[in-house]
Amino acid sequence: MLDLDGLTPEQYRARYEALQAAARARAATPPPLPAISNIPDDAVVKRERIPPGWYVAVRLKRGDAIRITNPAGTPGAALFLWNADDISERYNAGDTVKLQWTTKLTTGKLLFSDMGRVMASITADSGAGHDSILGANSPVQAGAGRNGRDNLRLAAAKFGLTRQDVGPCLSLFSSISTDDAGRFHYNGAPPANAMVELRAEMNLFAALSNTPHPLSGAAAATGPVEFVIYRAAPASADDFCRISSEEASRGFINTDELFA
Amino acid sequence: MNIISDVVVPARAPYSATLHAGQVMRIIDLESQQAVDALFYNAHDTTERYSAQDTLAAEAAAGRKFYLGLGSVLLSNEMRPMLTVVADTCGFHDTSAGACSCESNTVRFGHETRFMQSCRENFLTELGKYGMGKRDLVSNVNFFMNVPIRPNGELTVDDGVSKPGGYVDLRAEMDVLVLISNCPQVNNPCNGFKPTPIRIIISES
Numbered sequence: 001m002l003d004l005d006g007l008t009p010e011q012y013r014a015r016y017e018a019l020q021a022a023a024r025a026r027a028a029t030p031p032p033l034p035a036i037s038n039i040p041d042d043a044v045v046k047r048e049r050i051p052p053g054w055y056v057a058v059r060l061k062r063g064d065a066i067r068i069t070n071p072a073g074t075p076g077a078a079l080f081l082w083n084a085d086d087i088s089e090r091y092n093a094g095d096t097v098k099l100q101w102t103t104k105l106t107t108g109k110l111l112f113s114d115m116g117r118v119m120a121s122i123t124a125d126s127g128a129g130h131d132s133i134l135g136a137n138s139p140v141q142a143g144a145g146r147n148g149r150d151n152l153r154l155a156a157a158k159f160g161l162t163r164q165d166v167g168p169c170l171s172l173f174s175s176i177s178t179d180d181a182g183r184f185h186y187n188g189a190p191p192a193n194a195m196v197e198l199r200a201e202m203n204l205f206a207a208l209s210n211t212p213h214p215l216s217g218a219a220a221a222t223g224p225v226e227f228v229i230y231r232a233a234p235a236s237a238d239d240f241c242r243i244s245s246e247e248a249s250r251g252f253i254n255t256d257e258l259f260a
Numbered sequence: 261m262n263i264i265s266d267v268v269v270p271a272r273a274p275y276s277a278t279l280h281a282g283q284v285m286r287i288i289d290l291e292s293q294q295a296v297d298a299l300f301y302n303a304h305d306t307t308e309r310y311s312a313q314d315t316l317a318a319e320a321a322a323g324r325k326f327y328l329g330l331g332s333v334l335l336s337n338e339m340r341p342m343l344t345v346v347a348d349t350c351g352f353h354d355t356s357a358g359a360c361s362c363e364s365n366t367v368r369f370g371h372e373t374r375f376m377q378s379c380r381e382n383f384l385t386e387l388g389k390y391g392m393g394k395r396d397l398v399s400n401v402n403f404f405m406n407v408p409i410r411p412n413g414e415l416t417v418d419d420g421v422s423k424p425g426g427y428v429d430l431r432a433e434m435d436v437l438v439l440i441s442n443c444p445q446v447n448n449p450c451n452g453f454k455p456t457p458i459r460i461i462i463s464e465s
Binding site for chain 1: 307311312313314316317318320321323324325326327337339356357358359361363364365366367368369370371372373376380393394395396397398399408409410411412413414415416417446447448449452453454
């Protein structure tokens with residue numbers, strides 16, 4: 001058996017560089033995306049519109065999908081997730097980007113928990129960009145108006161949780177890039193009717209806040225955020241997200257253990 | 261200057277201390293390329309804790325880089341300054357990528373790496389001493405850890421650039437509980453694939 005505690009630095013480096021090369025090769029040749037499906041009327045669980053500045057706290061069962069749309073192109077919406085069966089397990093912003101070797105989250109990418117499990121898969125996306133580095137806005141940007149940090153805490157409270165349970169989040173509809181000098185850039189508000197769809201891979205508590213990205217320059221949301229929750233099915237053995245990378249497959253192995 | 265404590269933290273080991281406002285913690289990378297993962301809490305109410313996202317949003321708004329460095333102010337989840345970087349020989353301190361864990365290692369490096377020591381094991385051990393647990397394990401700073409975010413979105417852990425004896429000085433702006441994991445990771449370059457000791461000096465003027 002390989003003694004992983006006893007390799008030489010050169011051997012560890014070779015293992016890492018092989019993983020990195022594989023990730024770069026995958027990034028260079030993205031697979032064709034699956035078609036975006038129509039939502040069958042009889043599968044719809046809930047439809048709702050979140051007014052500017054407000055939030056929802058919703059439950060998703062494993063296999064449910066939530067399609068979130070941004071009809072007016074408001075600059076961002078903050079999302080946080082907990083495992084509904086063990087709230088100490090929650091969205092991990094750092095792991096989500098680190099495990100997938102990229103900050104560019106779009107169709108096929110996964111939202112990881114702190115336990116190396118897939119919480120949700122991005123099953124459809126119009127490509128507006130989603131940011132897991134800078135997250136929600138706060139009173140610094142929103143002033144006395146409603147803000148993402150407090151909305152996520154309020155949503156947490158609806159599940160019996162506190163600020164202790166809210167960690168770094170994901171800002172949907174937020175396109176951020178970096179330059180060679182190491183600085184962040186905000187790439188403008190998303191187009192009207194931007195859309196992203198997530199499929200729950202475990203039972204989830206979800207907090208969704210209609211509040212702008214902290215770098216957007218907007219103190220307040222400029223339009224509603226709408227969503228539809230519908231019954232779908234957990235990731236199949238040949239699911240696009242599951243087989244998108246070795247890392248994805250291993251994350252699903254960890255999630256599936258919960259439901260074996 | 262009055263030295264309050266001066267300890268060497270062995271390779272792979274945890275450490276914690278409470279800094280009083282105004283005190284300075286110097287973290288010294290004795291042998292080079294050693295990532296030092298750190299969590300920060302308000303010593304009087306640990307539900308107020310370091311927020312990487314709020315800190316980076318403030319840094320970005322000020323035109324600063326996504327690496328923490330000299331002059332960076334570490335903010336809490338209440339947007340209050342917790343610590344300021346008042347000296348820095350490195351300039352590359354990550355706060356985007358989080359700490360390694362046994363579970364994330366299984367995804368990133370394969371299930372054969374599950375039973376290797378990791379930072380979150382160190383943190384949980386140390387958190388337990390203060391009556392805290394996994395719900396308190398939030399975003400951290402990775403001192404001396406080089407995590408570029410490239411224009412194409414790629415985020416990797418690259419070779420560290422800190423030199424032997426390199427250091428960073430953190431001045432406490434409130435009473436702060438500091439938890440440290442001297443990172444044990446050998447599956448990526450954050451420790452030069454060979455974890456080494458660090459030295460931590462707490463002083464006050």
